Amino acid sequence: EAGVAQSPRYKIIEKRQSVAFWCNPISGHATLYWYQQILGQGPKLLIQFQNNGVVDDSQLPKDRFSAERLKGVDSTLKIQPAKLEDSAVYLCASSFQGRYGYTFGSGTRLTVV
């Protein structure tokens, strides 16, 4: 079974620039999550999708972060404009609808300078 695919693997940008991350979940997984993991901390949920609808985006900083999953499969997370405190690993995870436990992708490590 192919895993959760994420790209790019690493990204370095200057503050105030924009950046986008891509995630392709495991085939058949209707639920997709984006997490932010700051160095030394646990993953923090940013947004949860069920197919192409948003289930929970209560912790997404909507003034600068946006995410979409237009066709209910792959997803894009965007930051515009980036701040220094956005430096983190952005993890995507997916699961079957209504099932416990999910699989994480390898993440995108973002460094904002």
Add this chain to the structure above:
Amino acid sequence: GENVEQHPSTLSVQEGDSAVIKCTYSDSASNYFPWYKQELGKRPQLIIDIRSNVGEKKDQRIAVTLNKTAKHFSLHITETQPEDSAVYFCAASKPAGTALIFGKGTTLSVSS
């Protein structure tokens, strides 16, 4: 919303010793409690999980216990090995399909 507290933040043991990591959760509606292991630069990997209808679950050298009344759960690793060195995260969620809320992690170091 749910809040998960995890301790200790760091734990150092000698090879062969046992290690215990403890977590507490705030939302009594939470009913699923997984543990993830994350090695440096890698993705979190599920190592064991427990649901609220079970008090204990074991898989070889690792076990998880759950006390619903006290709202805490623990990870137990016996006969630790150097390859157990990693960051361990506990998490909690409500019914299937809801997002996991993670603790801040415990860095386990096993020295030989």
